[in-house]
Amino acid sequence: MSLLVILALAVLLVPAAGVLGRRAGRNAGWPLAVGLLALAGGLVAVWDDRADPGGVVQQVPWMPTLGISLGLRLDGLGLLFGLLVLVIGAVVVAWSSRYLGSGGHASFYTLMTFFAAAMLALVLADDLVVLFVAWELTTLCSFLLIARSGPEGRDPAIRTFLVTAAGGLCLLTAVAVMWAATGTTRLSAVLADDVWDASPGLAAVVAVLVALAAFTKSAQFPFHAWLPDAMVAITPVSAYLHAAAMVKAGIYLMLRFTEALHAVPVWNVLLVSVGLLTALMGAVLALQRHDLKELLAYSTVSQLGFLTATIGIGTEYAAVGAAVHVAAHALFKSALFMAVGVIDHQAGTRDIRALSGLARTMPATAGIMVLAAASMAGLPPLLGFVSKEAMFKAMAHSPAPDAAVWLVGTVAVLAAACTFAYSVRMLTVLPGRAPADAPREAAAAFLAPVAVVALAGPALGLAGSVAEPLLGAASTAVAGSGAEPDLGLWHGWSPELFMSLAVFGLGGALVLARRPVDRVLGRRSFPVTGVAVVEAFRRGSIALGEQVGRPTRSDVPRRHLMPPVVSLVALAAVGLLTVEVPGLYGDPSTVTDWVLLVLVLIGVALALRARSRVGLLTIAGDVGFAVALWFYALGATDVALTQLLVEVLTVVVIVLLLNRLPSTFHRTGEVRGWVAAAVAVLVGAGAAAATWLLTDRRALSPAGRYFLEEGEEQTGGTNVVNTILVDFRALDTLGELTVLGVAGIAIVVAIESRGLLPKRPSPITEPDASPIRSPRDNMVVLRVTARTLGPVIVALSLFFLLRGHNAPGGGFISALIGAAGIALVYLTAPDDRVSRMRLPYTRFIGAGVVVAVVVGLLGLLEGSFLRPLHVDVLGIHVTTALVFDVGVYLAVVGVIVAAISRLGVDEKEPLPLRHAGSASSVLHSGPPATTTTSKPHSRETAPVGTVHDEQDRTRPPLPERPDPFRGAGPAAGEGH
Amino acid sequence: MAIALTVGVLVAGGVFMMLRRGMVRVVIGFMFLNHGVNLIILAAGGADRRGEALGGSPDPATTADPLPQAFVLTAIVISFAVTIYLLVLAVTGDADDDTDLELTGREMETPTFIEDAGGSTALPADELGPRAVRRTGSHSSRRRRPPGGRP
Known part of the structure; x- marks a missing residue:
C-alpha cells in the first residue's frame, strides 16, 4: 500500500460517508470509525515498510509544466499527526453514533470524513501547493461544520472563516515567496534549502508569514476569538476541531517549518511571546467560565499557547516537548469534550453551577472526567504530567539569556497553575448531592470511545516507552536526532520538577481560595472582546465596500460610460506626450478613401441631428454601409460582406421593436449636451491621433506573412481569412461562438423574465376604406418576392458556406445570408401574431456549440484540440474545418432567429380571432415608417389619461376616432 | 490620414450618442464605436497593402494583412449579438x-412640424x-x- 492509495481511500470515504449517513443515520459512525482506523493501520504499515529511515516519499506528476507534483511524504512528524487525525477522528465519529439523534446525518459524516481527508493531505503533503490547498480545505470544512449548526451558527462560521482565511492568505504569500526564493515547490527541498541561512531578511519575512498563518489557525492571540466563538457547533465537531483537526493544523505547520526557521530570531521571539501570552490569557479566561464547553474552548486556546511557545524555543528538546504534548493534548482534550457532551446529552445542561453529584449518578462518566482532567492538570502518573515536564525542561534549557529564561519559566508556571485550577474546577460537578431529577448514566456504547482515549492517559504515562519510537521519530523529523524522548515519570531533582511542584502549590492555592479568585475574575477583565473586534472588522469591510461601490450603483448609463471614456482620453493624452513615434511608412490615402470619409461624416452628422428613432435608424444603416465600403477598399472582402449583412439584419431587428417605443427621443439638457459633445470631441481626436500615429509605420507583420505564405499549404484553403478563423485560430472562433450562444440565450431569458413593453398604437390612421389598411394586400409584392427568392437565398447561403474555405464566404457570412432569408419570410407575414416562427432557435444555438466542440475533440485524434482532419471522400477533399463552420452557421442563425421571433411578438398575447373582413383587427404590421404623427406621445403626455381613456386610445383605430390630419382641434381636445 | 479621420468621426459620434438619453441612441452610438474600433484594427494591419488575401500564393508585398481581418470579422459578429441584446433591453x-x-x-424632441399638427402640447x-x-x-x-x- 502506498501513501497515494491511503489518501485516495480517505477521499473515497467521503462519498461513502454521505451514502451511509443517509441510509444508516447516526449508526454510520461505526463503519466510518472502522474505515478511519484501517487507514491509520495502513499508515503504520507504510511506515514499517520504509526503506529509508527518514521517511517514505511519493511523487505523482500533477502540473508538470509548472513543476508542481502531487508530492507526498511520510516522516515521523507526518506519522504522529496522521495517526492523531485518523484515530481521534475514528473515536469521535464512533462516539457521534450515540450522541446524535435519529434521522439522516449525511452532511455531518460527509464533512467529518472530508475534514479527516483534508488533514491527512495536509500532514502528508510534500509540495507547497498541495500543502496550501489542504490548508484551505480544512478552513472550508470547519466553516461548513460550524455553519450547519443552525441559524445561530451563521455569524460565528463567517467570523471563523474570515480569520482563518486571512491566515490562509499569509500562507499563500509565504508559499509564493518560498517558491520564488528556492525555485522549487517541493516542501522537503524548500526546508533544507540554504537560502534560510544565506538571506536572513527573507527568512524573517517567511517566518512572520508562516507564524501569522499558524496563529490564526491555532487560535493564538490576537486571533483567538474564533475558537470559543465556534462553540455553537455540536460537540463532536468541537471535539475533533480542538483535539486533532483544525487547530492542530497550525501546530503542525509551525513544527514542520521549525527545521528551516528555528534559528531565525523573529520566529523565536514571536512564537514564545505570543504563545505564553495566549497560554496565560486562555487559562485565566477558562477559569472565568461556568459553561463546561466554553471552559474547554479557552483551555484549548491556552494549551495551544503552551505548544506555540515550546515550538518557538527551537531547540532539539523543545521538539520533543511539543511532540509529546501534541499527543497528550489530543487525548485528554477529546476525552474531556466527549465527556462534557455525554453530560450535556444526559443532563441537558453544561453549567457548572447547575450540576452536582455526578459522581453518584454517572460514575463511569465521572471516572473518565477525573482521568482526563488530571492529565490536563499535569498530575503524575498521567501522560499530561510527562508532556508538561518535557515542555518545562525545554523552557528551562533554552539558549536564551538567563533573564528571559526566568521570565518564560515564571509565566509558564503561572499559566500551568491556572490550568490546574480550572481542571479541578471542572470536577466540582462530581461531588455533592444529586438533585431529584438526576441524569442517568449513559449507555456503554456511548461511553466506550471516550473511555479509550481517557485510559490512554495513564497507560502512556506509566508505560511511556511504548510511545517513545513514534514521538522520537516525530521530534527527529523536526529537529534532528539530537534529543531522544525520555518518557519516564522520574528524572531526578531537575528544574522542571521544581516548576511542576510550584504549579501544584500555586494551583492548589487558587483552588482553595476559590471565592476571592471568583470575585476578582467575576469582573469583566477585558473591555473589548475578540469577537466584537472581528465583528467590527467584518462590518467595517462591508461598509467600505458599499462606499467603494457607490459611484457605480446607478441606472443611468452615462454614469457607467463616462469614466472609461474620460480615462481613455487621459491615456491618449499621456501617450501623445510620452511615446516616441516612428516615421510614417508612407501615406496610403487614396481618392476613394476621402470620398468614404465624407460619406461617413455626413452619416454621423445626420445621425446626431436625428430626432426620431426611425430617422436615426435609417441614417445609422447608411453609416454601416459606408464602413462596409471602407472594409472593401482595404482589401477585406469577407469583412465587408459580414458588415453589410450585419447592417441589414440589425435594421430588421430594430424595426421589430420600434413599435414598442415612442417615435421620437427625449430632449437632452443643454449642459449635458455640451459636456457630452466636449467629451466626444476629445475622444474622437484621441482616437484619430492614435490611429494616425500608430499605424502604417511598419511592414507586414510576421504573423500575417506566415498566414499568407503557409495558409494554403497547411490547410488546403485559399481564403486566408477563413483559414485563420477555422484552422489556425479555431479556438478563438469557438469562444466567439459560445459568446454568441450566450447572447442568444440571454435575449430569450431577458424577454421571458422581464416581458416586452406593450405595443403602441399605430400612428397610421387611415380610414377603413383606404387600401393601406389591408396588410395582406400591401404585402403582395414582398410576398411574391419572398416566395421566389426564399429558396434562392437558402441555396445561396449553403453555397457560401461550402466555398468559404477558398473564396469569400464561410460560416458567419452564410449564416447571415440564411438569417436574412428567414427575416424576409417573417416580414412578408400579414400580421406578426400569425407569423410566429416555430424554428427551435435554442436548439440551433446548442447544436452549433456542440458540433464545434465535437469537431474540436475529433482534432485530438491528430494530437490537438480543434486541429482539422483532412479526409478524401469519393475523391473529394473534405476537412473537418467545414463541419466546424457548420457549427458556426447553426449558432449564428439560432441567435438571429431567437431575436426575430421573440421580439416580433409578445408570446403572451393571444392570437387574434379572424373575423370576416378583419382588416381593422390587423394593425401593427410594421414600424410607423410612413406617417409620423403626434399620436404616440399624446398618450404619453396627456395628463388626463385615466384607465378608460388609455384603453380607448390603445384600441385599434375605431371609425369614430378623430383623425389628427382632419383637424387639430378634436385631436388636441381628446380625452379632456 | 483618411482612415484616422474616419475613425475620429465615428468614435466621436458614437461617444456623443452614448452619452445622451434613450437606449436606442446608446445602441446606435455603440454601433458607431464598433465601426471606429474595427477600422483601427484593420488600419493596424497597414493601409498601404490592399490586395485581397484570396487565391493561391498571394503576394505579401501587396496583400493586406489577413490577421486583423479575421479579428474584425469575429468582432463584427460578436458586437452584432451584443447590439441585439442591448436592443432587447430597450424594450423589456x-x-x-x-x-x-x-x-x-422633459419634453420630447419633437420635430416642429408635428407640433404644429397639434396634440403634442405637453x-x-x-x-x-x-x-x-x-x-x-x-x-x-x-x-x-x-x-x-x-x-
Missing part, C-alpha cells in the same frame, strides 16, 4: 429612460401627479388585450 421590463417621459419632466408634467398617471397607464396597458381576443 418597466417603462424606463426610453419610454418614461414624466420621470424627469402639459407641465408635475401638475397632475404624473407618476400616478404613468403607473396607472402602464398597468392598464399590461392588462389590455387585443380587441379580437376577447371571447
